[in-house]
Amino acid sequence: MKARQVFIIIATIILAAYVPVSAAMQEKPMVIGTSIYPLYDMIKNIAGPRAEVFYVIPPGANPHTFEPVPSIVRKLSRASVYVAVHKDFDRSILPLVPGSARVLYLFNREESEYSDPHVWLSVQRARTLCSAVAAFLTDLYPSQKELIRENRDSYCMQLTALDKELTQLFEPVRSQSFIQLHQAWDRFADDYGLAVAGTIEKGHGKKPSVREFKELVTLARQNNVQVIVMGLQTGTGIAEALKRETGSALVRLDTIGGPGAEGRETYIGLMRFNGTRLAAAMAGTE
Numbered sequence: 175m176k177a178r179q180v181f182i183i184i185a186t187i188i189l190a191a192y193v194p195v196s197a198a199m200q201e202k203p204m205v206i207g208t209s210i211y212p213l214y215d216m217i218k219n220i221a222g223p224r225a226e227v228f229y230v231i232p233p234g235a236n237p238h239t240f241e242p243v244p245s246i247v248r249k250l251s252r253a254s255v256y257v258a259v260h261k262d263f264d265r266s267i268l269p270l271v272p273g274s275a276r277v278l279y280l281f282n283r284e285e286s287e288y289s290d291p292h293v294w295l296s297v298q299r300a301r302t303l304c305s306a307v308a309a310f311l312t313d314l315y316p317s318q319k320e321l322i323r324e325n326r327d328s329y330c331m332q333l334t335a336l337d338k339e340l341t342q343l344f345e346p347v348r349s350q351s352f353i354q355l356h357q358a359w360d361r362f363a364d365d366y367g368l369a370v371a372g373t374i375e376k377g378h379g380k381k382p383s384v385r386e387f388k389e390l391v392t393l394a395r396q397n398n399v400q401v402i403v404m405g406l407q408t409g410t411g412i413a414e415a416l417k418r419e420t421g422s423a424l425v426r427l428d429t430i431g432g433p434g435a436e437g438r439e440t441y442i443g444l445m446r447f448n449g450t451r452l453a454a455a456m457a458g459t460e
Contacts, residue, residue: 204315207250207271208257209237209264211432212294213280213303215441217257219329220308222321230267233432234407237263242270255314257307260291278310288360295429296361297337297445301330336442340366340449347456351397353390353422355404355413358429362448368456371397374412381412394420401425401455425455 204225208214214229221227228249231240242250247270250256256271258264260281271277280303281293293299308326312319348367352359357373372393374382382390393399399422404413406428417424428435431444438444 202254202314204255204311204318205249205253206255206257206311207253207275209259209267210294211430212441212444213257213259215431216294216300216304216329217307220304220322220325221311222318222325224318233430233435238266240266242267255311257310259293263291276310276314278307280306290357290360292358292429293361294441295358295445295448296365297333297340298365299361300441300445301333301337304330304333332442336445337365339446340453343449343453344368344456347453350401350456351399352401352403352452352456353394353399353416355402355408358405359403359427366449369397371399374402374416387412387416390416391419394422400458401452403427403452405429423455423458425451427451 204221206217206221206225206227208217208227208229209231211229211231211233214227218225218227228246230242230246230250231237250267250270251272253271253275256268256275256277258268258277258279260279260283261268262283263281268277281291283289283291293303304326308322312322315322344366349369351369351371352363353372353374354370355374357376360370362368363370372390374390376382394416399420402413402416402420402422402424404410404424404426406426410424413424416422427448428438428444431438431441431447433439435444437447
């Protein structure tokens with residue numbers, strides 16, 4: 175082999191050793207964890223097929239007291255991204271997220287007019303959440319930027335269509351009031367021109383006093399409340415008592431959905447279920 179050829183080969187090897195690795199090669203695998211099923215479904219729609227997305231809290235479990243099982247702990251140890259609702263909401267999970275993972279918080283209580291963290295229960299707000307997730311992921315995975323943006327745009331179009339559908343659904347009952355068991359549906363009410371006349375439990379498991387219960391009865395009568403909203407899995411004790419005092423109807427809505435929950439296996443299906451059920455109850459047709 176001629177000396178010139180040997181020089182070219184050696185130079186090529188040396189140059190290759192100093193060429194920066196491409197952004198795609200530097201990127202970690204997309205292993206994305208989140209706390210609850212609705213957020214999992216949103217993220218899965220945005221991140222695309224290359225991402226491994228999982229949720230930690232099974233439907234029906236209390237996020238404030240839930241302790242992840244070993245299989246979930248192992249998944250969390252591999253996460254490159256964790257999407258949290260809020261530091262308090264995810265407080266039992268965050269210590270298990272590896273320090274190398276990037277964490278996105280979707281709700282900042284200090285910057286919000288609302289004190290409750292149920293940000294996903296507003297379809298209008300969900301579009302903002304999806305845009306935040308997409309921006310976060312494109313920064314971390316620039317090689318997937320175009321796919322993530324296309325997925326975001328497609329999914330946001332579906333959310334916009336659902337929002338229009340719900341707007342029409344609630345048009346006949348706009349300005350009507352309801353009472354909720356937990357503080358969860360304030361944003362949803364605002365989205366569709368409804369009003370929350372009162373909240374039975376001001377904290378999870380915090381029952382109202384006798385005086386507070388009487389105030390709820392008064393509020394229900396003053397605001398002509400026809401519906402009391404509660405969760406699918408929650409007990410009916412106080413709500414039943416309020417129903418007897420006011421003649422209101424009880425309607426059970428679902429904040430989480432999940433696999434096997436008929437009609438609620440996706441976030442869009444979940445919110446269509448809730449909207450349809452609440453609108454029918456408020457119209458007196460359920």
